[in-house]
């Protein structure tokens with residue numbers, strides 16, 4: 001269907017489900033075991049209600065914000081996702097063109113299908129990107145990578161993913177055989193659907209170091225001058241430890257439900273932080289991802305203290321239409337967010353606050 005007929009994130013998803021290869025669909029849409037967390041990610045937003053305020057002159061709304069000092073037109077970033085080439089030949093490069101035209105930030109995966117330099121040079125110069133790192137069992141490789149990244153002008157922060165010390169058991173990805181032409185960024189090993197579990201996620205995750213600990217944070221700091229974030233914080237207690245280690249930003253995330261099934265929707269952690277360690281909100285920037293599909297979801301997360309939100313699968317599905325699809329997705333979300341802001345009675349994002357939402361529906365979930 002033509003792009004103009006697509007009016008929400010679900011339309012992109014539906015087209016992708018019907019047009020992409022079986023393996024691509026299995027890899028992108030799958031999540032760990034029973035898919036409980038993947039599906040509850042979105043369902044938990046649906047149980048939060050607004051407390052809309054009226055009569056506030058909402059003629060003009062401003063959606064601009066910053067992440068770690070980088071300006072963006074919307075509180076929205078592209079969550080790092082492996083292998084964007086599976087849905088479009090230009091993969092992460094087309095994604096980069098689309099998001100930079102729309103003024104938002106892309107966090108490029110360590111498992112991207114193109115070299116980082118190629119991806120960031122597809123965008124106008126000086127456009128900021130973030131990089132997502134999996135620490136390699138061979139620490140020397142990570143050191144070299146971090147040094148190379150620091151030397152590249154376009155990368156403004158490194159986010160270390162900490163929620164995948166083991167590969168999640170993604171059964172759809174395990175069951176569907178890889179397309180013959182498929183190679184992973186780690187040197188062409190083909191995923192096989194054998195009984196050992198040769199899913200693509202599992203194959204690509206083999207280099208990730210499960211021995212990483214909090215004690216390694218100073219080592220990471222010693223390699224790069226860039227801000228360091230942690231992606232995949234899943235408890236308030238760990239958010240507090242991150243703060244104590246001087247981490248610059250955290251992404252509350254359960255990897256789109258792809259790592260540990262029945263790990264909590266990230267919005268629960270945001271709520272828990274208000275009750276336990278509210279000081280983290282001023283010490284670090286807090287981002288959130290998982291299940292965000294509507295402008296209303298974005299606004300709810302911001303009301304509850306997130307500085308920005310990430311979307312994973314929706315960007316991959318929009319990429320089916322190349323960079324135009326990506327731009328179209330951002331325009332849809334911009335429009336939905338502006339509409340929601342007007343309806344709750346705010347004109348800029350600094351006015352978002354917890355009093356604008358009723359969370360009773362998730363407090364007892």
Ligand code: FNR
Nearest residue numbers: 028079080081082109161255256290291311312313
């Ligand atoms: C991911 N995600 C991910 N995260 C990460 O830190 N490194 C990675 O390489 C990947 N790869 C990846 C591939 C695919 C196909 C998906 C769907 C996801 C997780 C991603 O960054 C993000 O946390 C979730 O996708 C957010 O959930 P939604 O928006 O997909 O519901």
